[in-house]
Amino acid sequence: MSEPFLQVNAVTKTFGGLHAVFQVSFQMNAGEIIGLIGPNGAGKTTLFNVISGFYAPNSGKILFKNLDISGKPPYKLARLGIGRTFQVVKPFAGLTVLENVVIASFVKYPQRRKAEKHAWQILEMTGLVDRANVQASSLTLAGRKRLEVSKALALEPTLLLLDEVVAGLNPTEADRTIELILSLRSQGITILIVEHIMRVIMNISDRVVVLNFGQKIAEGSPRDVAKNPEVIQAYLGEAPQ
Ligand SMILES: Nc1ncnc2c1ncn2[C@@H]1O[C@H](COP(=O)(O)OP(=O)(O)OP(=O)(O)O)[C@@H](O)[C@H]1O
Ligand SMILES: [Mg+2]
Numbered sequence: 001m002s003e004p005f006l007q008v009n010a011v012t013k014t015f016g017g018l019h020a021v022f023q024v025s026f027q028m029n030a031g032e033i034i035g036l037i038g039p040n041g042a043g044k045t046t047l048f049n050v051i052s053g054f055y056a057p058n059s060g061k062i063l064f065k066n067l068d069i070s071g072k073p074p075y076k077l078a079r080l081g082i083g084r085t086f087q088v089v090k091p092f093a094g095l096t097v098l099e100n101v102v103i104a105s106f107v108k109y110p111q112r113r114k115a116e117k118h119a120w121q122i123l124e125m126t127g128l129v130d131r132a133n134v135q136a137s138s139l140t141l142a143g144r145k146r147l148e149v150s151k152a153l154a155l156e157p158t159l160l161l162l163d164e165v166v167a168g169l170n171p172t173e174a175d176r177t178i179e180l181i182l183s184l185r186s187q188g189i190t191i192l193i194v195e196h197i198m199r200v201i202m203n204i205s206d207r208v209v210v211l212n213f214g215q216k217i218a219e220g221s222p223r224d225v226a227k228n229p230e231v232i233q234a235y236l237g238e239a240p241q
Contacts, residue, residue: 005064007063141169
């Protein structure tokens, strides 16, 4: 059998005395969509930040295509093919939508003409062509989230980490983003998605990993995880015993 695409092995990340992520392990196969869920403060974004190199783990290892990437900086991981969006979207507000994506495209295409061509192709895919020449700051939340995905795609990732790209969108916008995610997967991109909206997670994930207070409390098919008593309890907000 081929090696897992991504292996997260007993990863811990602490802030002061707080275990934001504690001994979390899971694996992803190429082409999978894994949903990462859990209540507020469960450690989802922190785990993203560790996988994408924004934080080094205190302990544990992350292997990407069998290469130990633990603690490597984000720009190196981006070059290896790991792209991510930010939960709090941060475009260069004074630049246009196109310029934002061109800047990201320079990493792969140092020539301006090629970077621009690439950026247009991405905007086509993410449905932002009509907004290409407006200032990023004038986009709606849905537009800003699409721009965030566009910037991540400009780096041509093979592993894409999406942090709450659907939260806050209306149902029509949410459906369009779900379609986009599924089309990215059909292009061969492996996707780890954090999302609070259960409809999204249930519809698109092959498997779901559940965090609570930094620890993995469940993993399985969306259907099994939704029935898991510990998961239900975590979502009902009961204090741990
Ligand atoms: N830079 C930081 N410094 C100190 N504590 C932090 C830092 N980042 C996160 N934390 C803490 O770590 C824990 C996990 O936070 P994290 O943002 O990873 O949760 P989350 O699951 O993404 O939550 P949400 O659903 O609200 O986005 C929280 O208790 C949070 O307050
Ligand atoms: Mg978060």
